[in-house]
Amino acid sequence: MFTRPAASVTVIAALLLAGAAAQRSAGEYELKAVFLLNFTRFCEWPADAFDGPDAPFVVCTLGDNPFGDTLVSTFANERWNGHPYETRTVDGPSDARCHLLFVPATETDVFARDIAGWRAQPLVSVGEHDDFLRVGGTINLFVADRRIQFEVNSPAEPAAPRISSRLLRLARRVYPGGRP
Amino acid sequence: MPPTLRAIRALPSIALVVAVLLPAIARAGQSQRPEPGPETPPPAAAQPSEPSRTLKDLSLEELMQVDVSIASRRSEVLLGTPAAVFVITGEDLRRSGAPNLPEALRLAVGLSVARFNTSTWVINARGFNTTAANKMLVMIDGRTVYSPFFSGVFWDVQDVVLEDVDRIEIIRGPGAAVWGANAVNGVINVITRRAVDTQGTIATVSAGNEERGSIMVRHGGAVRGGHYRVYGKANARDDAVLPTGAPAGDAFRFGQAGFRLELGTPRRGLTLQGDAYVGAADFPDRDDSDIGGGNVLARWTRWFSPTADLRAQVYYDRVHRRVPLQFEYTRGTWDADLRYRIRPARAHELVMGANYRHTRDDTTSTPVLFFVPEDRDAWLASVFVQDDVRLRRGLYVTLGTKIEHNTYAGLEFQPSARVRWQPDRAQTLWAAVSRAVRMPTRFDSDLRVRANETVMIAGTGGFESETVVAWEAGYRRLLTRQASLDVAAFYNRYGDLRSQEPSATIVPLLVGNGLLAASWGFEVAGWFEPRPWLRSVAGYTYFRSDFSREPWSRDPSGGRFEGNDARHQLRGRVSLNLPHDLELDLYGRYFSERPDPFTGDYAEADVRCGWRFREGWDLSIIGRDLLHDRHVEFVAPTSSRVTAFERQVRVRLSVGF
Numbered sequence: 001m002f003t004r005p006a007a008s009v010t011v012i013a014a015l016l017l018a019g020a021a022a023q024r025s026a027g028e029y030e031l032k033a034v035f036l037l038n039f040t041r042f043c044e045w046p047a048d049a050f051d052g053p054d055a056p057f058v059v060c061t062l063g064d065n066p067f068g069d070t071l072v073s074t075f076a077n078e079r080w081n082g083h084p085y086e087t088r089t090v091d092g093p094s095d096a097r098c099h100l101l102f103v104p105a106t107e108t109d110v111f112a113r114d115i116a117g118w119r120a121q122p123l124v125s126v127g128e129h130d131d132f133l134r135v136g137g138t139i140n141l142f143v144a145d146r147r148i149q150f151e152v153n154s155p156a157e158p159a160a161p162r163i164s165s166r167l168l169r170l171a172r173r174v175y176p177g178g179r180p
Numbered sequence: 181m182p183p184t185l186r187a188i189r190a191l192p193s194i195a196l197v198v199a200v201l202l203p204a205i206a207r208a209g210q211s212q213r214p215e216p217g218p219e220t221p222p223p224a225a226a227q228p229s230e231p232s233r234t235l236k237d238l239s240l241e242e243l244m245q246v247d248v249s250i251a252s253r254r255s256e257v258l259l260g261t262p263a264a265v266f267v268i269t270g271e272d273l274r275r276s277g278a279p280n281l282p283e284a285l286r287l288a289v290g291l292s293v294a295r296f297n298t299s300t301w302v303i304n305a306r307g308f309n310t311t312a313a314n315k316m317l318v319m320i321d322g323r324t325v326y327s328p329f330f331s332g333v334f335w336d337v338q339d340v341v342l343e344d345v346d347r348i349e350i351i352r353g354p355g356a357a358v359w360g361a362n363a364v365n366g367v368i369n370v371i372t373r374r375a376v377d378t379q380g381t382i383a384t385v386s387a388g389n390e391e392r393g394s395i396m397v398r399h400g401g402a403v404r405g406g407h408y409r410v411y412g413k414a415n416a417r418d419d420a421v422l423p424t425g426a427p428a429g430d431a432f433r434f435g436q437a438g439f440r441l442e443l444g445t446p447r448r449g450l451t452l453q454g455d456a457y458v459g460a461a462d463f464p465d466r467d468d469s470d471i472g473g474g475n476v477l478a479r480w481t482r483w484f485s486p487t488a489d490l491r492a493q494v495y496y497d498r499v500h501r502r503v504p505l506q507f508e509y510t511r512g513t514w515d516a517d518l519r520y521r522i523r524p525a526r527a528h529e530l531v532m533g534a535n536y537r538h539t540r541d542d543t544t545s546t547p548v549l550f551f552v553p554e555d556r557d558a559w560l561a562s563v564f565v566q567d568d569v570r571l572r573r574g575l576y577v578t579l580g581t582k583i584e585h586n587t588y589a590g591l592e593f594q595p596s597a598r599v600r601w602q603p604d605r606a607q608t609l610w611a612a613v614s615r616a617v618r619m620p621t622r623f624d625s626d627l628r629v630r631a632n633e634t635v636m637i638a639g640t641g642g643f644e645s646e647t648v649v650a651w652e653a654g655y656r657r658l659l660t661r662q663a664s665l666d667v668a669a670f671y672n673r674y675g676d677l678r679s680q681e682p683s684a685t686i687v688p689l690l691v692g693n694g695l696l697a698a699s700w701g702f703e704v705a706g707w708f709e710p711r712p713w714l715r716s717v718a719g720y721t722y723f724r725s726d727f728s729r730e731p732w733s734r735d736p737s738g739g740r741f742e743g744n745d746a747r748h749q750l751r752g753r754v755s756l757n758l759p760h761d762l763e764l765d766l767y768g769r770y771f772s773e774r775p776d777p778f779t780g781d782y783a784e785a786d787v788r789c790g791w792r793f794r795e796g797w798d799l800s801i802i803g804r805d806l807l808h809d810r811h812v813e814f815v816a817p818t819s820s821r822v823t824a825f826e827r828q829v830r831v832r833l834s835v836g837f
Binding site: 112149 | 235241243247248270486
C-alpha cells in the first residue's frame with residue numbers, strides 16, 4: 001500500500017532533478033540591462049559622436065531609474081570600440097550627451113515632449129511602452145509569452161547611429177524610415 | 181435536431197482518430213524540415229544553456245528565449261493597481277488544460293467557480309453565489325456579456341478560442357466607476373490577442389470520456405493594411421450524473437465561428453470582430469433546448485500623443501434561448517461606447533467616457549415563466565470620469581464617478597475613491613471605498629413564476645437598484661525575485677437587495693427590495709518560482725455574510741435565494757517543465773460546505789501531462805476532478821435537481837503551422 005506513492009514520488013523527484021538545467025529565467029530589469037548592452041553591440045555610432053578615442057560611451061536613464069544597481073554592474077568593465085561605458089541618470093536632453101538612452105514606461109511622455117532635443121543627439125533610444133515608437137523612439141522592448149521581445153523604428157535621420165541588419169532580423173516588427 | 185448539431189454529435193469519434201494519428205504524421209514531417217539557411221539566426225536551443233553562464237554571456241537570440249521570472253513581471257503589471265486583481269495569462273490557460281472559459285476561470289484566486297450542471301456555472305467573487313448570480317460584470321473584448329435579463333451570465337454560450345486569449349483580468353470588488361453597471365462584486369474581462377499576434381494556423385482536437393470531443397481551427401493572415409483571423413470550433417459534452425450515479429440527461433452540444441479584422445496603423449486603427457454560435461442541451465424530461473446568437477463589433481482607436489487617445493466602439497449582440505416548458509426569449513442589444521484618456525498635467529491622468537445601450541427583448545410565455553409586458557425596450561445611458569492624481573512620489577489618489585440613467589430605476593451615482601502608496605518598487609499598499617449598483621432587470625421587475633396555473637412570484641414593476649458600499653484594502657509585495665504575495669480584505673454593505681414579500685393574499689410573493697446584507701472576508705494569493713522550471717501559485721479565500729431585512733419587510737427567505745457561499749476556498753497550482761519537452765501541471769482546490777441548501781465540502785484535483793514534441797505542437801493528457809468518482813459543487817434552492825460530476829480524462833492535440 002505504501003510502495004505505489006513512494007515509487008511515484010521517486011519518479012517525480014528524479015524527473016525534477018533532471019529538469020533543473022532545462023530552462024532559465026531572470027528578473028525583468030536584470031534582463032533588460034543585458035539587452036541594452038547587446039543593443040550597443042549591434043549599432044554603429046559615427047566617430048564624431050565621441051569627443052575623443054578614450055571618451056566614454058554614455059548610457060543614460062531618463063528620470064526614475066527602474067534598474068537599481070543592475071545597470072551599473074552590467075556595463076561595468078565593458079567597452080564599446082575602446083570607449084568605456086558610463087551610466088548616468090538624466091532629466092532631459094540638456095543634461096548630458098547620451099549615446100544610448102533608456103526611457104522607463106512612466107517617462108514616455110517626458111521623452112516625447114523633448115523629442116526634438118533628443119533627435120539632435122547621436123542617440124539610440126530604448127523604451128518599454130506601447131507608444132514609444134510612435135513618439136519617435138528607436139527600439140521598444142515588450143514582454144510576450146513571458147519573454148522579452150523588441151520592435152524597431154529604423155531611423156530616417158542620416159546622422160543617427162546605424163542599426164545592424166542582424167538586430168532588425170531579430171525584431172518582432174520593424175517600421176522602416178521612421179515612426180509607425 | 182439541426183444538421184449542424186447532429187454533426188457535432190459525431191465529433192468524439194472523429195476527434196479521437198485525428199488525435200491518435202496526427203503526432204505520428206507530425207514526427208514524420210519533422211525530419212524533412214530544411215536546415216536553417218545562413219540568413220536565419222541560429223536557434224537558441226543549438227547552444228545548451230549552462231547554469232554557470234551569466235546573462236551577459238548569452239547571445240541576443242538566447243536572451244530572447246529567457247523567461248522573465250513570474251514574480252518580477254507580476255509586480256510590474258500589478259504593483260500600481262489600487263484594486264484586488266488576478267490575471268490569468270494565455271500560458272496559464274494552455275497549461276491548465278481547461279476545456280472552456282468557465283472552467284478556465286477556476287485558476288483565479290478569489291473567484292468562486294461552481295458547476296451546477298453540464299452547461300451551467302455559478303461564478304462570483306465575494307459571495308452571492310446563485311444559479312442566477314447577478315453581481316459580476318463580464319466582458320469579452322469590450323463586449324458586455326451578462327444578460328440584461330437577469331444580470332447573470334449564460335456561461336454555456338460564452339466561448340472563445342482559448343489559444344487566442346491574451347489574458348483574463350479578474351477584478352474583485354466594485355469597479356463601477358470605470359467599468360459600469362453590474363460591477364458590484366467584480367469584473368471579469370477576457371481580452372483576446374490582436375490579429376497581428378495570431379497569424380498562422382492552429383488546429384486543436386480533443387476526445388475524452390466527459391468532454392466527448394472538440395475540434396477547433398483558427399487561421400490568421402494578412403490583408404492590405406491589416407491582419408485578420410477566422411476560427412470555427414465545436415464540441416460535444418457528455419451528460420453529468422445524479423448523485424446516485426444515474427445519467428442526468430443534460431448532455432450539451434455547441435458550435436461557434438467568428439473573425440477579427442484589424443486595419444490601420446497604431447496611430448489610427450479599426451477593429452472589426454464578430455461571432456456566431458448555435459447550441460443545444462438535452463433535458464431528461466422534455467425536448468432539447470435551443471440556443472443561438474451572434475454579435476458584431478467595431479472599434480475605432482485614435483492615438484493623438486502619449487498623453488491623449490480616443491476609443492469609440494459600437495456593437496450589436498443578438499441572442500436566442502428556448503428551454504421547452506420553461507423559458508424562451510430573443511434579445512437584441514445595441515451598445516455604443518466612447519472613451520477618452522488624457523494627461524493634462526504630469527500629475528493627472530484623466531479617463532472619461534460615455535455609453536449608451538439599447539436592448540429589446542421578445543419573450544414567449546411558458547407554463548412556468550412569463551413576463552409582463554411580454555416584450556420590452558430598455559435603455560441605459562451613462563457618463564464617467566476618473567482622475568488618477570499623483571500627490572507625491574509613490575502616493576496616488578484615484579477619484580472617479582459614474583452617473584448612469586436606466587429605464588427601470590432612473591439616475592444612479594457610482595463614485596469611488598482609491599489611494600495607493602508605493603514606498604518602493606517592490607510593494608504597494610492600497611485602500612478604496614466605492615459605491616456600485618446592480619440595475620433592475622426583467623427578472624426583478626416583470627417576472628411571473630407560475631405553478632399549476634397560479635402565479636406564485638410576481639414582479640411589481642417598481643424594483644429599485646440593489647446597492648453596495650464597499651470598503652477594501654490590500655497589500656502587494658515582491659518578496660524576492662522568486663516570490664510575491666498579494667493580500668486583500670473587504671467589508672461590503674448591501675442595501676435594497678431583492679426580497680420576496682408576501683402579498684395580501686400571501687401568494688403571489690412580490691419581488692421587493694427588502695433585504696440587507698453585510699459581507700466581509702479576505703483573499704491571499706502567493707506566487708513562488710524557486711526554479712525556472714518550477715512555478716507555483718496558491719490562494720486562500722475567506723468569506724462571511726450576514727443577511728437581514730428592512731423593518732417593513734416580511735421576506736421569509738432570509739436571503740437563501742441570493743447567495744449560498746462557501747466560507748473557505750483553497751487552491752494551488754504547480755507547473756513543472758521536465759526534460760524532453762514534457763510538462764506536468766497539478767491543480768488542486770477545496771471548497772468548504774455551503775449552508776443553504778446544504779452542500780458538502782469537496783476537494784478535487786486536476787493533472788495535465790503535456791508533450792511539446794515540436795514548436796507549437798502540443799499533445800496532452802488531461803485528468804480533471806480525479807479524486808472522486810463523482811462530486812457535487814452546487815445545490816440551488818430553486819431546483820430540486822442535484823447534479824454530480826464524474827472523473828474526466830481527455831486527450832488533446834494542438835498543432836500550429
